[in-house]
Amino acid sequence: MSSSILNAALKLGYVKAAPITGHPFEVWLSRVKGTNLEGFAFMYDPATVSGWPIDEITIWVAIAPSPPLAGWPEGCGEMGAHYVSLQASRTRRTAWEDAAIEMGYKIIRDAFLPERAAAIRAGLGVHGLNGLMIAPDYGSFIDISILLVKTAPPQNARGPEYDLSPGCNKCRNCICACPKGAISENGVDTQICLRSYMSKPDQLPKEDYPKMGRRIIGCDTCQHVCPSNTAVKQVQPSEDLANRLKLETLLTNPDVCPILGKWNKPAYFKSQAVLAAVNTGRKDLLPLIEALVDDEDAILSERAKWAADQLQ
Numbered sequence: 001m002s003s004s005i006l007n008a009a010l011k012l013g014y015v016k017a018a019p020i021t022g023h024p025f026e027v028w029l030s031r032v033k034g035t036n037l038e039g040f041a042f043m044y045d046p047a048t049v050s051g052w053p054i055d056e057i058t059i060w061v062a063i064a065p066s067p068p069l070a071g072w073p074e075g076c077g078e079m080g081a082h083y084v085s086l087q088a089s090r091t092r093r094t095a096w097e098d099a100a101i102e103m104g105y106k107i108i109r110d111a112f113l114p115e116r117a118a119a120i121r122a123g124l125g126v127h128g129l130n131g132l133m134i135a136p137d138y139g140s141f142i143d144i145s146i147l148l149v150k151t152a153p154p155q156n157a158r159g160p161e162y163d164l165s166p167g168c169n170k171c172r173n174c175i176c177a178c179p180k181g182a183i184s185e186n187g188v189d190t191q192i193c194l195r196s197y198m199s200k201p202d203q204l205p206k207e208d209y210p211k212m213g214r215r216i217i218g219c220d221t222c223q224h225v226c227p228s229n230t231a232v233k234q235v236q237p238s239e240d241l242a243n244r245l246k247l248e249t250l251l252t253n254p255d256v257c258p259i260l261g262k263w264n265k266p267a268y269f270k271s272q273a274v275l276a277a278v279n280t281g282r283k284d285l286l287p288l289i290e291a292l293v294d295d296e297d298a299i300l301s302e303r304a305k306w307a308a309d310q311l312q
């Protein structure tokens with residue numbers, strides 16, 4: 001039976017999949033203590049998440065490539081690879097869940113579990129200093145999916161004795177490249193990583209506005225410099241995506257991607273585009289930015305005032 005779940009995953013485009021036991025993710029829990037992920041600590045115990053006894057839990061973990069993007073055209077913002085492939089990722093995971101149900105398994109849809117920790121337990125990769133999982137052959141540009149199934153773990157399911165990852169080669173490239181200095185020998189400080197400010201934009205210090213560059217959502221800098229990604233094939237952003245991310249469009253009528261959920265708010269995209277306009281010297285966009293100075297969104301209004309001053 002377990003080979004059927006594996007085969008279904010491979011048919012859907014995952015490149016690897018493996019089962020693990022449902023023991024709590026204690027190592028992950030100790031890592032998130034004191035970080036902005038602490039609020040998700042409840043995810044550490046699959047028995048709590050599912051309501052099933054531990055010996056009736058199998059967690060399948062699968063990875064699929066999430067290709068890095070390169071060559072963003074001038075005049076548009078940039079989006080991280082994870083967000084670009086989010087829609088495809090969700091569709092693929094749902095199809096995997098559907099396939100398991102069709103096979104007669106009871107599952108929890110969209111189970112909330114620490115995906116990287118599960119993938120490390122499964123032996124699909126190691127922990128990088130940049131906080132991401134690095135998979136042999138695929139690097140850190142991967143999408144990780146989880147399938148929580150009510151069935152006794154198969155004999156080859158790995159348990160918590162594999163949770164302490166040996167880690168990456170610690171070359172320090174990501175430490176040197178991070179614009180926020182968020183990475184150290186101890187790992188990534190998620191409180192000050194640029195990605196974290198995208199979910200708490202009111203807390204981005206003004207002196208860090210230039211560090212946003214033209215990032216609209218996501219930051220892949222620490223992945224682009226990682227030697228584990230050297231052989232990973234980069235792809236060009238589609239024309240449609242590049243058009244949606246043109247700064248003129250973002251500043252007036254943003255419609256990036258409904259799948260982005262909480263980020264798919266016009267004021268969010270406009271406020272990121274305002275920073276990108278300054279950071280790329282777009283004086284021609286000043287009239288569009290001045291039109292946002294009195295916006296009812298306090299963050300957008302504040303950034304627009306700052307940007308107007310910078311561009312005048």
Ligand code: SF4
Nearest residue numbers: 128168171172174226
């Ligand atoms: S850049 Fe070097 S130190 Fe950073 S995650 Fe990659 S291998 Fe590890």
Ligand code: SF4
Nearest residue numbers: 178193194219221222
């Ligand atoms: S995502 Fe960007 S800001 Fe965050 S740790 Fe990596 S390089 Fe630094």
